[in-house]
Amino acid sequence: MDNMNQKKTVQQKRTDILIRLALILIVVMILFFFVVKPMLKKDYYFEAGDDYKFDNLGADSHKDSFDVAVAGEGIDAVSSALGAAGVGAKTLLIWQAPDFGSAFKGALDVNWAADYTPTGNSVSSDLFKELRYKSGDGSNLENYISEIEKLVSEEKKLTVLFDAEISTVSLSGGKLTGLEVKTPSETRNIVAGRYIDASRLGEILIKCGTAYNRGYEDIGIKGLYPPVQLNFTVSGVDYPKIQELLRKQSFLISYYIKEYNTGNRNIRISGLNAADQGDGKVVIQAVNVDNLDLSDEQKVKAAYDKAKKECRNFYIYLKANLEEFKNSSQMTVAEEFVMPSPYHFKGRYTMTLSDVLTGKRYTDRISTASKPVTFTMDDGNKYVLCNPKTFYIPLGSLIPEGLDNVLMTGDKISASSLVQPAIGSNSSKAGNGYAAGIIAAYSISRDMEIPRLIEDRNLDTQQDIEKILRKMGIYMSDIKEDVESITGNWSYPFAEKLINLGLLSGGITNDYKYEKEAREKDLAYIILNGVPRVDETAYNYTFDAAVRKYIKDEPLSREKFGRILLELTGKTGTGSKNYYEEACKSGLIDDTLQKNLKNASVLKLSDVYYGSVKLLEKLTGKAVK
Structure with a gap:
């Protein structure tokens, strides 16, 4: 009899625990569905x-x-x-x-x-x-x-x-x-x-x-503006089917866009997006115009007329090639650019x-x-x-x-x-x-x-x-975001100057690859684009040709770095074939960079960021801000 009572007590304890766990689960679910989920x-x-x-x-x-x-x-x-x-x-x-x-x-x-x-x-x-x-x-x-x-x-x-x-x-x-x-x-x-x-x-x-x-x-960069977009509406379509097409047939869409030729180098099809407007109508976003002076009203009007024709041509192309557009009944081009x-x-x-x-x-x-x-x-x-x-x-x-x-x-x-x-x-x-x-x-x-x-x-x-x-x-x-991976490198104060000139791209991950071995083209592209951005008067065709020959996918060695510096700054040196040593003696490579490169045969991108700012300042005679 005592054993049965003891056994019953153990079962009750287990039941109590299960009931409590169930209550906790219910509370958690209520909080999730009515508090957390709406906020997410x-x-x-x-x-x-x-x-x-x-x-x-x-x-x-x-x-x-x-x-x-x-x-x-x-x-x-x-x-x-x-x-x-x-x-x-x-x-x-x-x-x-x-x-x-x-x-x-x-x-x-x-x-x-x-x-x-x-x-x-x-x-x-x-x-x-x-x-x-x-x-x-x-x-x-x-x-x-x-x-x-x-x-x-x-x-x-x-x-x-x-x-x-x-x-x-x-x-x-x-x-x-x-x-x-x-x-x-x-x-x-x-x-x-x-x-x-x-x-x-x-x-x-x-x-x-x-x-x-x-x-x-x-x-x-004078005369360059962001691209503009010209949208148009299409009626008589089934939006869910278009949405499914864009989601499941992205390769097909990319193929048709690649095959389409606008016939105008400044007008391009940037992709295909559709926004539901209800009642079988969608807004199509596809036609972009580049190299347009947005401050000139007459040029904007002329570009609009050309882009409007392109919208109509692209719509005809969609209707001919995509089943989802074949039964569409009407298209109307926007009255102005999204700009x-x-x-x-x-x-x-x-x-x-x-x-x-x-x-x-x-x-x-x-x-x-x-x-x-x-x-x-x-x-x-x-x-x-x-x-x-x-x-x-x-x-x-x-x-x-x-x-x-x-x-x-x-x-x-x-x-x-x-x-x-x-x-x-x-x-x-x-x-x-x-x-x-x-x-x-x-x-x-x-x-x-x-x-x-x-x-x-x-x-x-x-x-x-x-x-x-x-x-x-x-x-x-x-919350202060952790940006140590960006700003923590010794060369960041110089990379920052290049970033603010639009000369560096961190991509979607904000990775400036400070420790990556540099290629000749990395330095060449920074200098080629950087000089006219700092001082357009310092840029000419002779300079352009001198830099372009170094757009090579080869490691940027100390010797090649020294040779580039000597050539672009017009330094003749002493006739030694040790270009790096000559560049150091000529004052083109300062103590900071010499110390960094003491035991290195190939420059890192951090070295390039530092060195390119110094070179830009020498070539233009202006401080890179």
Whole structure:
């Protein structure tokens, strides 16, 4: 009897353990499905923390007087206006198009994806996530336009002036004091405490005389701009079948694209992507145009006409070769290119590519992005310069040089032209635009001119701004990324200079291969492309021919390195056949590099990075910054 009771007690204990384990499992599953999984879901949307309302705003009741006036035609303009109005600022949005729909559908830009880190974390603002969430997390333009119209209509402090053009600006003492704005029915003289230029071309900034660079001229490449894209719609198709085709038949698609000939060296088919618009309609992204001067309106128009014909030809080609397009009924080409700003306006701080690569944590950071940085050469070849995990945009890059009450947004902010592809997404534009609107209102409320916000003595103010932006839904990470593999090498300060000139590519893994044995071509390509970027007057055909003969896939030995240095600098030496020794005696190889190469027969890439910067400076007579 006692044994049976003891046995029963053991069974009860086991039952208790199983019940507890079952309860724990249930709790874990509930937490996963209702807490963790939604947060891991793509573009998970949640309401921002606090609803801030600043003081000292909206007091002037005159119809042409505003706290903040925003001019533009894209998502950054809408976001800026919503940011300012949302914290209580009386806000005017000067919109160039007759309505929101025509502006957003003009280019058929369907790039509404969030910015994600390589590890899959979204860094988009809550405003952008909300817009995506309510629009169905897809690329349907009609849905986005509808949600934008709702967001704007719900903001009582926001007035929109459609079909409006800024004809003149008034300036006084480094401040913008007014805008003359014309619509088809009236002319209004707008006065605001703060102004935000969210236009693609920087129309306010140009009228104010703000300095700028065109295309890639800031890194010494004149006349080169990022490629543009011309999209078109196709109706009468089955989107799921097209999606399946693109997913399962990628080799077939690649074959047909390779076989297709545009007949124009500046027009190429970059791939085939389709964005569902509902009701059997898709937007096709395929036709790209290279080597186009984006600052020349006439050249853009001529290129558009050629690209439009190419879109029609490519559609006919798709219809003839792919079953999924054979029953399509109609195609319509976008009214304009999807294109970046041709300008980079000078601000109080200029973002560099190395800032992006290393995720520099500015004290005045106001938004976050994460996107591979690509560079397309004039021959159409595209390179991934780097793939940052997370990088920040500083307020200093949004403050135009010489203007105390103006902010700028979008991809025209003060940044290296190499950075533009990484900050040109709709996600990034929405983030820095929203932050700009909030900060414009903040500066009025605190009675501080915008440039004062970024002064070193105002670190408390910068921390206050970041705190507000976080609670308003701007993503900011407290985790400092480990970039030791990039910056830890002894040659990084010199590699950094080459990176900022676009001369080094770390690829998708950000690997600069410091310890890899160098080839002759590694040095030759850096010097060949680097000299004209540092000083175009130092480049000529004789120099070009002298460098090109070393574009060889052979180890870069100490002797060959010495010979290249002597030849390119015109040093005759003493007649010795020991080129390395001659280069050292001639002062072409300094003590640092001599020490590194003391026991080496072949240079490493780290040696090349250091040596090439020194050589570029000798050949051009200018410091490589």
